[in-house]
Amino acid sequence: MKPVVVVKKITNRKNKDDIRCAMFSIFNTLMPYIELQKNSIIVTKINLCLLIGPETGGTVDPFLVECLVDWLQVNYSPKIIYIAESDATHLDADMAFKILGWQDLFNNQENVKLLNLSKDELVEVRLNGKFFKSLQMSKTYMECDYLVSFAKLKVHEDTKISCILKNQFGSLPERLKIKYHPWIKEVIHDLNKVKMPDLCLVDGLVGMERKGPIRGMPKPLGLIIAGNNPVSTDIACSRTMGFPWRTVPHLNYCYKKGLGPAKFEIMGNNYIRNFRFRFVPWYTRLIKAGISFLTLKRKDG
Amino acid sequence: MDKSLKAGIIGLGDSAKSYHLPSLLGNKNFSVVCGAEKNDSRRERIAQMFNIQHVYPSFEEMLGNEELDAVYVCLPNNLHFNAVMAALEKGIHVLCEKPMGLALREAKQMADKAKEKNLVLLPGYNNRFVDNFLQAKCMIEHGLIGNILKTNIFFMNPGPFISADPKSEWHFGRDNGGVLYDIGSHAVNLFLFITQEKIKEIRGSARAGYRHFDVLTNISCSFVTENNIIGSIDLAWGSGALLFELHVVGTAGIIIVNYNEIRHYYFGTDPIERFFDNLKMAKLEALRAIRKASSKIKAGIDYQRLTQNFFDVITEKIAPVSTVEDALETHKVLEKISDSLSIFF
Numbered sequence: 001m002k003p004v005v006v007v008k009k010i011t012n013r014k015n016k017d018d019i020r021c022a023m024f025s026i027f028n029t030l031m032p033y034i035e036l037q038k039n040s041i042i043v044t045k046i047n048l049c050l051l052i053g054p055e056t057g058g059t060v061d062p063f064l065v066e067c068l069v070d071w072l073q074v075n076y077s078p079k080i081i082y083i084a085e086s087d088a089t090h091l092d093a094d095m096a097f098k099i100l101g102w103q104d105l106f107n108n109q110e111n112v113k114l115l116n117l118s119k120d121e122l123v124e125v126r127l128n129g130k131f132f133k134s135l136q137m138s139k140t141y142m143e144c145d146y147l148v149s150f151a152k153l154k155v156h157e158d159t160k161i162s163c164i165l166k167n168q169f170g171s172l173p174e175r176l177k178i179k180y181h182p183w184i185k186e187v188i189h190d191l192n193k194v195k196m197p198d199l200c201l202v203d204g205l206v207g208m209e210r211k212g213p214i215r216g217m218p219k220p221l222g223l224i225i226a227g228n229n230p231v232s233t234d235i236a237c238s239r240t241m242g243f244p245w246r247t248v249p250h251l252n253y254c255y256k257k258g259l260g261p262a263k264f265e266i267m268g269n270n271y272i273r274n275f276r277f278r279f280v281p282w283y284t285r286l287i288k289a290g291i292s293f294l295t296l297k298r299k300d301g
Numbered sequence: 302m303d304k305s306l307k308a309g310i311i312g313l314g315d316s317a318k319s320y321h322l323p324s325l326l327g328n329k330n331f332s333v334v335c336g337a338e339k340n341d342s343r344r345e346r347i348a349q350m351f352n353i354q355h356v357y358p359s360f361e362e363m364l365g366n367e368e369l370d371a372v373y374v375c376l377p378n379n380l381h382f383n384a385v386m387a388a389l390e391k392g393i394h395v396l397c398e399k400p401m402g403l404a405l406r407e408a409k410q411m412a413d414k415a416k417e418k419n420l421v422l423l424p425g426y427n428n429r430f431v432d433n434f435l436q437a438k439c440m441i442e443h444g445l446i447g448n449i450l451k452t453n454i455f456f457m458n459p460g461p462f463i464s465a466d467p468k469s470e471w472h473f474g475r476d477n478g479g480v481l482y483d484i485g486s487h488a489v490n491l492f493l494f495i496t497q498e499k500i501k502e503i504r505g506s507a508r509a510g511y512r513h514f515d516v517l518t519n520i521s522c523s524f525v526t527e528n529n530i531i532g533s534i535d536l537a538w539g540s541g542a543l544l545f546e547l548h549v550v551g552t553a554g555i556i557i558v559n560y561n562e563i564r565h566y567y568f569g570t571d572p573i574e575r576f577f578d579n580l581k582m583a584k585l586e587a588l589r590a591i592r593k594a595s596s597k598i599k600a601g602i603d604y605q606r607l608t609q610n611f612f613d614v615i616t617e618k619i620a621p622v623s624t625v626e627d628a629l630e631t632h633k634v635l636e637k638i639s640d641s642l643s644i645f646f
Contacts, residue, residue, distance in 0.1 A: 055447040056553035206444055211569030218553045220444040283573050 003264035004033045005227040005236040007272055013205050013222030016063060023067035026226045027075075029267050033228045034199050036076055040145035043082045043115070044068065045197070047152045047167050048096045050214045057208030057218040059096075060150050062105050064203050064224070068148065069112055078111065082140060086117035087175040090214070093118065117141055118173045129190030130257065131183050138173055142195060149197035149230065153204035153223065153237055155212035157280050159184055160248045162213045163237040164200040164230040165259075168192045185253040192230055192259055200233040201226050204240070209277040211284070221275055231260025241277040305332045306612065309367060311360040311384045312375035313338035313347040316398055320427070320604045321373050322351050327598030327605060330612040331371070337363040360384050369393050371421075371615065377471040378478050382407040385422070389414045394421040396611050400486035401425075401625075403478055405632040412625045421615050423607075424628035426490045428545070430606035432589075437547065437558040438495045440565065446551025452532035453548040454492055456484040460518065460538030472516070479517035480536045481507075481635055487545070488534050490623075490631045495547065498526040500634050503534075504641035510539055522638055534638075561586060 006029050008022045036042075046060045054061035065083060072078050083102065085093040093116040097103050106112035120138040127135055141147075151167035158181060159166055168191045169177065169184070180187045204223030208216040225240065227233030231254055238245035245262075246252050255262055266272065280288075308331045310317050317336075325331045335355040338344035348356040357363040364372075364387055372388045374381055374397045381402045388395045395415070401424045402408045415422035428434055440446065461472035461483065471477055492498070505522030509515055518538040525531050546559040554567040562582050598605060607623070614621045 053447065053552055055444060210567070215567070215569030217567045217569075218444050218447060281574060281577075283577075284571060287573070 003229040003232040006267045008224045010222040027071045042146045043144040044148040046150045081112045082115040084115040131186035132190045148199045150201045153207035163234045185250045188250045229260040232264035242274045306370035308371045309335040310373045311337045317375040324600035324604040324608040396423045398425040426623040427603040430603040433563045447553030451550040454488045455546045456488045457537040457540035457544045473514045475515045489634045507642045
């Protein structure tokens with residue numbers, strides 16, 4: 001399938017009609033490039049890292065997911081759509097669904113359900129991965145017909161950017177995923193290989209810069225980025241944020257391991273513009289590096 | 302040929318002397334041709350100080366004898382109404398010092414008159430032109446602190462006796478609104494400007510702190526807006542220092558802003574970032590101080606911009622920064638506060 005990316009800039013990012021039109025336009029543009037059948041089981045892995053709203057730049061905007069669900073219902077009559085997230089170090093997914101308003105969103109749609117990947121039945125998956133040889137993953141997640149990854153356009157203190165590839169890190173059902181951070185590139189690669197997203201969506205209505213993914217500053221942009229390959233979509237995101245994609249460790253790694261191409265077509269009439277996201281300040285990085293060095297020295301000593 | 306607008310000033314007290322006359326005289330678009338002041342010695346003193354050609358003992362006389370394009374009403378609050386209405390009746394554009402009358406009813410009548418006559422009536426809320434407050438508004442509109450959760454406004458100053466001409470005792474009159482209409486009007490109006498929120502309910506406590514004067518000097522209120530944002534307004538005369546500060550708490554950050562500094566805190570703010578921010582702010586303050594000291598115009602930049610905006614609204618029909626609608630909304634809030642107060646003597 002030809003790798004394509006669509007970038008849409010919404011002039012008035014607070015106008016719901018404009019947002020809805022933009023989302024539908026993106027989906028219709030991508031339609032010939034996504035292999036989705038009618039009556040499918042669809043899982044949408046969203047990004048809810050903390051109990052903070054989408055206006056902070058930290059979590060996906062529920063309204064965008066609502067637009068996605070509406071479009072899927074109209075065009076593909078899915079059997080069931082799961083909106084999925086797992087528990088994390090600072091997050092209980094069920095609590096997040098309640099407090100951030102997700103629980104109230106799809107009350108009148110019987111075929112839309114919220115799914116906590118950490119509380120679902122688990123299946124063992126064998127994998128010739130770079131880190132995992134086998135994995136315990138959510139059964140519903142692994143057995144779905146179609147996977148949508150809905151990420152946020154964010155800077156990440158440790159991985160530089162947190163978009164589609166990093167969003168898949170959250171598909172691991174374990175709560176304390178932080179233990180995998182020393183091997184983050186390999187783990188991200190494996191989680192995208194075990195179940196590659198078929199449709200990649202990035203919420204850039206309000207992104208996050210500085211100390212993302214949770215302690216950063218909002219970067220209001222009014223952007224939506226979409227694609228049919230996680231590597232291509234993340235390259236587009238990286239360019240949008242102003243970071244050369246080869247300097248994003250996990251992105252460069254996944255590209256080298258063949259998860260996706262660097263060349264893709266930009267559809268529609270939008271182009272990728274550099275919005276100059278600010279990374280973690282240099283002095284903060286220096287101090288962090290210094291502390292890590294001293295901690296290591298102390299352990300060795 | 303002189304294309305400047307002919308302006309007159311009604312009331313030659315402290316606000317005229319310290320703010321409006323310097324900004325008018327520093328603006329080439331206006332020529333100050335006359336003034337009106339009841340107090341004889343003040344009238345002569347100010348006329349000489351600012352080289353005003355014609356001065357009158359009453360505004361009626363001034364308006365009767367002069368052909369003016371614009372008038373500044375710088376009278377005590379309870380005298381705004383008659384002067385503004387008289388000027389509008391004569392077809393003259395008016396800039397009226399805040400709070401634009403003492404009652405909502407009066408303010409509405411002034412607004413209706415200006416609309417009927419197709420004239421400009423500009424409320425003199427100068428804080429809307431202060432750089433830091435404008436920046437805070439921009440940051441909030443841009444979404445840099447997410448959704449607003451809470452706002453706290455503090456306005457404290459030494460009070461009218463220390464900061465104003467000691468001979469002017471009108472602030473101590475019970476019917477002149479006390480601290481509520483003096484600095485409370487600024488606080489409420491700035492809140493409306495920066496947050497674009499309307500106050501739904503408000504209640505407070507007050508104290509009349511000057512002995513032998515039945516005038517409110519300290520007020521503390523809590524409010525909730527139409528969008529369920531809660532907050533507080535604290536006003537005081539008699540404090541040891543001047544403080545006009547807003548704290549706006551949002552879901553993605555906090556802004557603390559006053560005349561001298563604007564601080565933006567977000568989740569990841571650390572001491573080193575604060576250090577570099579402080580250096581940047583110190584540099585900005587130094588530049589502003591140098592600019593002010595070397596400027597020939599002795600009025601603050603906020604009053605200069607207010608005067609220029611007045612001219613632009615009159616001649617180019619652009620939208621005013623300080624709107625009559627917000628001035629009326631300010632009055633509504635002030636009356637709600639006044640009605641709700643529990644007073645402690």
